[in-house]
Amino acid sequence: MATFTERLSEAVQMKRTPLLVGLDPRWEQIPAALRESAGDETPLSKAAVYMQFCRDVIDVVAPLVPAVKPQAAFFEQLGPAGGAALAEVIAYATSKNLLVILDAKRGDIGSTAVAYAEAYLGREASAWGADGLTVNPYLGDDSLEPFVEVAQERDAGIFVLVKTSNPGGATFQDLTFDGAPIYQHVAALVEEQAAKTSTEGGYGCVGAVVGATHPEQLVDLRDLMPHTWFLVPGFGAQGADASDVAGAFDARGLGAVINSSRAIIFAYRREPYAETFGEGAWQQAVEAATLHAIEQLQAATSAGQL
Amino acid sequence: MATFTERLSEAVQMKRTPLLVGLDPRWEQIPAALRESAGDETPLSKAAVYMQFCRDVIDVVAPLVPAVKPQAAFFEQLGPAGGAALAEVIAYATSKNLLVILDAKRGDIGSTAVAYAEAYLGREASAWGADGLTVNPYLGDDSLEPFVEVAQERDAGIFVLVKTSNPGGATFQDLTFDGAPIYQHVAALVEEQAAKTSTEGGYGCVGAVVGATHPEQLVDLRDLMPHTWFLVPGFGAQGADASDVAGAFDARGLGAVINSSRAIIFAYRREPYAETFGEGAWQQAVEAATLHAIEQLQAATSAGQL
Numbered sequence: 001m002a003t004f005t006e007r008l009s010e011a012v013q014m015k016r017t018p019l020l021v022g023l024d025p026r027w028e029q030i031p032a033a034l035r036e037s038a039g040d041e042t043p044l045s046k047a048a049v050y051m052q053f054c055r056d057v058i059d060v061v062a063p064l065v066p067a068v069k070p071q072a073a074f075f076e077q078l079g080p081a082g083g084a085a086l087a088e089v090i091a092y093a094t095s096k097n098l099l100v101i102l103d104a105k106r107g108d109i110g111s112t113a114v115a116y117a118e119a120y121l122g123r124e125a126s127a128w129g130a131d132g133l134t135v136n137p138y139l140g141d142d143s144l145e146p147f148v149e150v151a152q153e154r155d156a157g158i159f160v161l162v163k164t165s166n167p168g169g170a171t172f173q174d175l176t177f178d179g180a181p182i183y184q185h186v187a188a189l190v191e192e193q194a195a196k197t198s199t200e201g202g203y204g205c206v207g208a209v210v211g212a213t214h215p216e217q218l219v220d221l222r223d224l225m226p227h228t229w230f231l232v233p234g235f236g237a238q239g240a241d242a243s244d245v246a247g248a249f250d251a252r253g254l255g256a257v258i259n260s261s262r263a264i265i266f267a268y269r270r271e272p273y274a275e276t277f278g279e280g281a282w283q284q285a286v287e288a289a290t291l292h293a294i295e296q297l298q299a300a301t302s303a304g305q306l
Numbered sequence: 307m308a309t310f311t312e313r314l315s316e317a318v319q320m321k322r323t324p325l326l327v328g329l330d331p332r333w334e335q336i337p338a339a340l341r342e343s344a345g346d347e348t349p350l351s352k353a354a355v356y357m358q359f360c361r362d363v364i365d366v367v368a369p370l371v372p373a374v375k376p377q378a379a380f381f382e383q384l385g386p387a388g389g390a391a392l393a394e395v396i397a398y399a400t401s402k403n404l405l406v407i408l409d410a411k412r413g414d415i416g417s418t419a420v421a422y423a424e425a426y427l428g429r430e431a432s433a434w435g436a437d438g439l440t441v442n443p444y445l446g447d448d449s450l451e452p453f454v455e456v457a458q459e460r461d462a463g464i465f466v467l468v469k470t471s472n473p474g475g476a477t478f479q480d481l482t483f484d485g486a487p488i489y490q491h492v493a494a495l496v497e498e499q500a501a502k503t504s505t506e507g508g509y510g511c512v513g514a515v516v517g518a519t520h521p522e523q524l525v526d527l528r529d530l531m532p533h534t535w536f537l538v539p540g541f542g543a544q545g546a547d548a549s550d551v552a553g554a555f556d557a558r559g560l561g562a563v564i565n566s567s568r569a570i571i572f573a574y575r576r577e578p579y580a581e582t583f584g585e586g587a588w589q590q591a592v593e594a595a596t597l598h599a600i601e602q603l604q605a606a607t608s609a610g611q612l
Contacts, residue, residue, distance in 0.1 A: 043433055073414055073421035079433025083389035105413055108379055109472040115379035127349055127385025138444040140474030166415040168446030175483035
């Protein structure tokens with residue numbers, strides 16, 4: 001199998017977009033007809049709805065985008081039944097030739113970090129079968145190493161939280177040490193690992209999560225992290241627009257994937273899609289919102305070079 | 307139901323020890339007879355062994371200690387089958403009157419953080435049914451708030467990573483800003499939330515994870531965080547001894563729980579228990595190691611006041 005970054009580059013080039021669709025099944029926002037099909041609201045019934053909803057989204061977006069990003073929290077909220085649904089969603093997305101980056105923000109030390117890495121990383125080698133995983137760096141360098149090692153062994157990838165898109169991302173990430181904010185110290189460690197695992201001057205298997213709500217920081221970090229893929233949340237529902245994420249890309253339109261979750265999967269709930277399609281045609285709203293996001297990224301960023 | 311801190315204080319006082327037993331089922335270290343009972347090594351079979359192993363540990367330690375701390379990573383390593391086992395282990399420990407603090411180090415923002423909090427926090431209200439959960443602070447103040455709110459609503463508790471016991475804990479946690487290391491800035495936020503949720507001058511529902519490998523930091527943090535329960539890992543297998551954790555307690559022997567995982571649950575693998583009991587009597591080794599750890603904590607800390 002090709003390395004994670006090779007697969008990601010290929011997928012982005014083949015689909016001609018860096019758009020990543022976030023699979024965040026929030027019960028209250030799922031179309032009523034699907035929710036009602038559950039019959040009741042037990043975790044098992046809800047999990048079946050989450051699975052169906054995600055499969056329906058995947059059917060629409062699989063021809064259009066390179067990857068999906070399931071959010072573990074919403075599945076875990078349903079207990080063990082949610083876990084089974086998540087595994088099926090990952091398998092289904094994989095069967096549709098999508099890369100799967102699981103957003104689970106794991107982090108621990110030593111053999112516990114190894115367990116998390118082995119749990120999630122690797123399409124065939126892991127129980128969950130993800131291509132990539134988000135990782136939290138607070139526990140330090142030796143907490144990241146097991147994830148890097150397992151990712152490299154299994155041709156998988158990780159995305160380490162560097163600068164997050166929420167207002168509270170400033171609380172600790174922006175405190176300065178030695179003239180640079182903490183997130184830049186994290187960035188330096190991530191870039192070091194990315195460079196070490198990169199192939200022929202390209203990108204490594206270690207990426208960074210950098211929020212779209214900080215356009216100027218994206219530009220600075222792109223300079224500081226030439227071997228690091230960026231996963232950029234915050235585009236769409238969190239308020240950033242396509243021009244805000246332009247700094248995340250290299251000249252070829254590569255080096256970054258841009259996530260949009262709610263603005264795509266629940267597009268039927270907002271204008272203009274609510275009026276054009278409505279709840280009954282919610283999958284058409286997903287398609288229209290995906291195409292619109294792709295166009296915005298092509299117009300305002302180097303993704304137009306793809 | 308009483309608040310989490312009331313239940314934790316009561317349990318510590320009733321058992322007369324702050325010892326927390328970590329449930330870290332590592333496949334290779336589980337007694338061979340139990341592993342062989344699985345028949346094969348599919349995730350489902352391994353999950354059944356993890357469940358049985360943890361139940362056997364719980365049967366031994368339930369009369370002796372106030373709480374257990376399952377480590378989510380080892381269960382997640384088995385995929386969805388591991389999740390089902392984890393839920394059963396939590397339910398079984400609860401049925402034996404143990405408090406359950408799930409070590410899952412979750413962290414996210416906004417409605418995603420709410421989903422994690424709702425997933426795990428609350429013995430009856432959540433799908434997983436834990437009394438407490440470990441939380442990672444890297445995403446900042448607004449990422450902790452949902453956990454605090456849900457914990458308070460549901461009489462549950464959280465333990466936020468402040469200073470971890472691994473060497474790499476220094477990588478970012480020890481960088482200094484404004485004269486204090488980052489972990490003290492985290493500590494200040496945690497104490498603020500603990501004070502806000504405390505009842506009658508006691509402890510709040512927000513605790514801190516502080517490694518036992520930094521005895522002098524434990525003393526300083528105890529002073530800085532008078533309303534904050536400490537969860538202290540690193541005692542036992544990670545090299546700290548009982549005198550190293552003395553600074554974590556208040557004068558009554560309360561305010562901290564001290565975790566030991568491998569040194570207790572896999573005691574049969576090391577001396578003197580390997581020779582005295584051996585693999586066949588591994589549960590007796592668990593009991594002897596638990597009693598020994600309790601004695602050490604009573605002799606060297608204010609837990610002797612309990």
